[in-house]
Amino acid sequence: MEKKINWGILSTAQIGLNKIIPAMQKGKYSNVYAICSRDLKKARAAAEQFGIPKAYGSYEELLEDDDIQAVYIPLPNHLHYEWTVKAMKAGKHVLCEKPLVLSVKEAEKLIALRDSCGVKAGEAFMVASHPQWSGVKRLFKDGTIGTLRTIQGGFCFYTDDPANIRNIKEFGGGAIFDVGCYPLMVSRMILGEEPVRLLVNADIDPRFGTDRSASLIVEFPSCTLSYVTSTQMAPFQHMSFIGTERVIDIPQPFNPPSDEKTRIFVTEGALGYEETSEIVIPPCDHYTLQGDEFSKAILEDTKETVPLENALAMARVYEAVVRSITVHGWADVQ
Ligand SMILES: NC(=O)c1ccc[n+]([C@@H]2O[C@H](COP(=O)([O-])OP(=O)(O)OC[C@H]3O[C@@H](n4cnc5c(N)ncnc54)[C@H](OP(=O)(O)O)[C@@H]3O)[C@@H](O)[C@H]2O)c1
Known part of the structure; x- marks a missing residue:
């Protein structure tokens, strides 16, 4: 039997219950061993629902369990840094939800702490584990589309619930930090480049103070990305x-269903539909792959798929985003 890493889940967050826990339970190298909550009853209910052996009534107690090697942190954004620090200091490997940090200073401190604690730490950008992106990378290498001129995209959905963490400014809410980080992430991943400067046109919700929608233009050394993101628009991703010479279209870039094939389209011609070929990716669950890749990195002492250096690069972009919104103009990524 394969050796597995014992995981602890920090909180009863929706993403954990709906996606991560069931996906990791299917993993080859991951064992969901414990869950905690600020409310023991919630932790016990989740443990019972998923057949998780241990339930704790505080995050601290879970971190004290010596049988746990790695923790997954799906807390609201403003708690990511604090609990990643606590978990690493407790000797745990950490996979923390995106955006792992919002400031460069925090990212740099985490990198130093990771190195002194000798643990693995990763940012849960599950898209990095989905094979459709290696498909896109291959198309670039093959020169299929000619010279890349521009990237366009979007990631939007609707929630105006004031209790939703995405609508609480102090929690690191807003569209860009929640879903607008994904077009940035995949563009950086495909280009292998970092943005140079960017311009954000944000619509700030008067009730929440968060960016309920935003259009961004992001200049990379070799091309430009433009995209829209929103927490108050019809669900949309592309x-x-x-x-x-050609266009690569990815209709399900961020939430491809785990039980269906994923398709990448390559089109050419004046109307864009004259000649379309498709690349079909067999069904897979990127959350299972993400968990297994991280467990394997621990077992084999190899590099994380999305290491803290990614969180640092993203934090540089987020800081430029905030500057651009503040000055209503272009901001350099420093
Ligand atoms: N990768 C993805 O596909 C994906 C998808 C959705 C969300 N996410 C990320 O996952 C994280 C969680 O998102 P979510 O939608 O799952 O959040 P959520 O359902 O609101 O859960 C957050 C959990 O954090 C705990 N918590 C601790 N202090 C809290 C506080 N002051 N206020 C509210 N909750 C607090 C709560 O658990 P207890 O009550 O059990 O302590 C709560 O259930 C975010 O960082 C988000 O960006 C990622």
Whole structure:
């Protein structure tokens, strides 16, 4: 039997209950061993629902369990840094939800702490584990689309519930930090480049003080990304990589269903539909793959799929986003 890593889940967050726990339970290298909550009853209910052996009534108690090697942190954004620090200091490997940090200073401190604690730490950008992106990378390498000129995309959904963490400014709410980080992430991943400067046109919700929608133009050294993101628009997601000869269209870039095939379209012709070929990716669950890749990195002492250095690069972009919104103009990514 394969050796497995014992995982502890920090909180009864929806993403954990709906996606991560069931997905990791299917993993080859991951064992969901414990869950905690600020409310023991909630932790016990979740443990019972998923057949998780241990339930704790505080995050601290879970971190004290010596049988746990790794923790998954799906807390509201403003708690990511604090609990990643506590978990690493407790000797645990950490996979923390995106955006792992919102400031460069915090990212730098986490990298130093990871190195002194000798643990693995990763940012849960599950898209990095989905094979459709290696498919896109291959298309680039093959020169299929000619020279890439621009990237366009979007990631939007609707919630105006004031209790939703996305609508609480002090929790790191807002569209860009919640879902607007994904078009940035996949563009950086595909280009292998970091943004140089960006311009954000944000619509700030007068009730919440968060960016309920935003349009961004992001300049990379070799091309430009433009996209829309929103917490108050009809659900929408899409990415297009537009080259001098063809276009790569990705209709399900961020939430491809785990039980269906995922498709990448390559089109050419004046109307864009004259000649379309498709690349079909067999069904897979990127949350299972994400958990297993991280467990394997611990077992084999290899690099994390999305290491803290990614959180640092993203934090540089987030700081530029905040500056651009503040000055209503272009901001350099420093
Ligand atoms: N990768 C993805 O596909 C994906 C998808 C959705 C969300 N996310 C990320 O996952 C994280 C959680 O999102 P979610 O929608 O699952 O959140 P959620 O359902 O609101 O859960 C957050 C959990 O944090 C705990 N918590 C601790 N202090 C809290 C406080 N002051 N206020 C509210 N909750 C507090 C609560 O658990 P207890 O009551 O049990 O302590 C709560 O259930 C976010 O960082 C988000 O960006 C990622």
